[in-house]
Amino acid sequence: MPSLVDHDVDTLRGALRTAGFPPSHATRILRNFYAQSDSFAPIAEEVGHRLQTWLQAQYSSPRAEIRQRHQSPDGTIKLLIGLTAGGSVESVLMPAHRPDRAAGCVSSQIGCAMGCTFCASTRGGLERNLDAGEIVEQFLHLRREAAAIGRRLTSLVFMGMGEPMHNLDNVIAAIGRMADPDLGGLGWRQVTVSTVGIVPGIDALADADLNVHLALSLHAPDDATRNRLVPMNRRYPVAEIMAAARRFGQRTGRIPTIEYCMLAGVNDSDDQANQLADLMPGFRAHVNLIPYNSIADAPYARPTSERTRAFLQRLRNAGVVAHLRETRGDQINAACGQLRNSARIL
Numbered sequence: 001m002p003s004l005v006d007h008d009v010d011t012l013r014g015a016l017r018t019a020g021f022p023p024s025h026a027t028r029i030l031r032n033f034y035a036q037s038d039s040f041a042p043i044a045e046e047v048g049h050r051l052q053t054w055l056q057a058q059y060s061s062p063r064a065e066i067r068q069r070h071q072s073p074d075g076t077i078k079l080l081i082g083l084t085a086g087g088s089v090e091s092v093l094m095p096a097h098r099p100d101r102a103a104g105c106v107s108s109q110i111g112c113a114m115g116c117t118f119c120a121s122t123r124g125g126l127e128r129n130l131d132a133g134e135i136v137e138q139f140l141h142l143r144r145e146a147a148a149i150g151r152r153l154t155s156l157v158f159m160g161m162g163e164p165m166h167n168l169d170n171v172i173a174a175i176g177r178m179a180d181p182d183l184g185g186l187g188w189r190q191v192t193v194s195t196v197g198i199v200p201g202i203d204a205l206a207d208a209d210l211n212v213h214l215a216l217s218l219h220a221p222d223d224a225t226r227n228r229l230v231p232m233n234r235r236y237p238v239a240e241i242m243a244a245a246r247r248f249g250q251r252t253g254r255i256p257t258i259e260y261c262m263l264a265g266v267n268d269s270d271d272q273a274n275q276l277a278d279l280m281p282g283f284r285a286h287v288n289l290i291p292y293n294s295i296a297d298a299p300y301a302r303p304t305s306e307r308t309r310a311f312l313q314r315l316r317n318a319g320v321v322a323h324l325r326e327t328r329g330d331q332i333n334a335a336c337g338q339l340r341n342s343a344r345i346l
Contacts, residue, residue, distance in 0.1 A: 001060040004033045005133035005140070008177055015058075021051050027182055029055065034140075034184050064137040077145055083110075083134055087127055090160050091138040093145045093153070102151040104142040106135055108171050109162025114196050115231045118219075118261060120295045121161040129167040135174035139184060157192040159215065164193050165201025172208050179210075188212055194259065196232050197241030206251045215257040215288075216245045220267045221275035229267070242279055249284055258287045262311070264303040273311045277318035287315060287322040 007015065012030060013023035025047045032043045043052055067088060068080035075095040082088045089107040096102055112119070113126035139156060146153040156178065158164040164171045175191055178184035194215040195201055202214065218238070220226035226233040236244075245256045260276070262268050276287070289312055292302040303311075308324060315322040 001063070002058070003063045003133055003137070004030060004055075004059050005063075005136040005177065006131070008173070008180075009182070019054060019058075021047075021054070025051065030183050062137055062140065064134065064141070066141060075149075077149075079138075079141060079145070081138060081141060083130075083137075085131075085134070089130065089134070089138065091142055092160065093142050095149070095151060096154070100151055101154045102142075102146040102149075103155045103157065104139065104146075104153050105157050105160050106138040106142070107160030107162050108135060108158055108164040108167045112162050113166070114163050116196065116217075116219075117229055118263060118292065118295075118298055118300050120298075126162070129170060130162070132170045132173035132177065135170065136177050136184070139174075139178045139186070153186070155190045155192070156186060157194060157215065159192075159194040163196060163198065165195045165198035165205070168201050168204055172205075172210065175210060175212060179212075189254075192257070196230050197236045197244070198232070199236045199240055199244045202241075202244040202248050206248045209252070211252070211254070213254050213257065214245065214248050214252075215259050216241060217259045217261075218242075218276075219259070219261050219263075221272055221279055225267055225272070229263075238279070242283075245285065246283055256285045258285050259290060260287060261290045261292055262303050262308055263292050264301040264307070266300065268303045268307055268311055270310070270314055273314040274318070277315055277320050280318075280320045285321070287320055288325055289322060290325045291327050293327065 004012070007030065009026050009030060012026040016026055017023045028046050029043055032046070043055070063084045064081050066079050067082040069077065071077045077093040079091045080088050081091055087110040089110055091107065092105040094103045094105070107130065109129050110127040111124050112121040115122050143153045158171060171193065175188075179186045179188045179191055188211040191210075192213040192215050193205060194217055196217045205212070205214065217230070218226070218241070219229050221238065223233060223237045226238055245258070248254070249256050260267070280287070289308065291308060292300055294300065294302065312322055312324055
């Protein structure tokens with residue numbers, strides 16, 4: 001059975017018109033749904049009991065369920081969400097430093113075809129794309145989790161399982177439903193879309209003019225190293241993806257983030273810090289250094305804190321705006337794909 005997460009205002013208007021109801025009710029129905037997300041009852045007073053009965057008969061709520069929930073001592077919550085269409089995805093809630101806020105991370109695919117050697121999401125390959133409603137369901141689950149711990153979900157990143165640019169139509173549709181003030185109400189500027197560097201997707205996201213942010217998963221400043229870590233680099237090398245990120249920033253006015261997962265002895269040398277700095281002149285971007293969250297059987301380790309700080313300081317000395325991301329959820333398989341793999345729910 002479909003859910004109201006499968007609709008935006010225009011498509012629900014069409015469904016109402018076909019069923020003989022006033023299409024003007026679409027906005028208030030969806031506004032009520034996103035405010036409640038688990039009940040049609042409050043809408044009866046606004047649209048009448050006959051329409052409420054029709055909604056209950058036509059649409060399930062929700063259509064995805066939490067199969068596993070794990071919370072780490074730092075407050076990070078990771079969910080394994082089962083989908084009625086088959087398969088499962090991971091979503092993460094991360095408490096912010098402000099006591100009333102939290103950030104969410106959602107998936108765009110079940111599995112991943114990118115083959116990045118340090119990421120658990122790629123193990124088993126790509127199963128399928130998520131539809132827009134399945135992405136929105138993750139948002140609703142995370143928002144409820146935040147409310148349960150006295151926080152408000154205030155930002156969302158597409159940094160879970162999958163490559164968002166290979167499912168961009170559904171990602172864009174989901175963003176519209178989550179961000180629109182009359183629907184999910186999250187806000188456009190509160191959304192970040194991450195990519196390993198699918199150049200046509202970066203340009204298409206800029207064309208969509210959503211006012212969202214871009215995160216580029218770079219992880220190495222040179223093609224030789226990046227080819228080992230991110231096989232897609234052979235198709236879109238470093239120079240091309242950095243040029244696309246620059247275009248995105250220039251066209252949208254949004255400052256891209258350069259994500260860089262720190263791997264001991266692989267991409268953390270002083271020389272590589274210098275090479276990364278050499279990519280940044282004239283580019284309004286933030287470099288986000290991420291200490292590696294280890295996964296079983298992967299031949300990588302997290303650098304020492306001294307090595308990470310030295311890398312960071314070298315970037316800053318070169319005038320690069322750079323930050324070190326706080327590690328979160330190590331105790332609960334919080335890196336992409338780990339929980340799904342450990343649960344063997346494929």
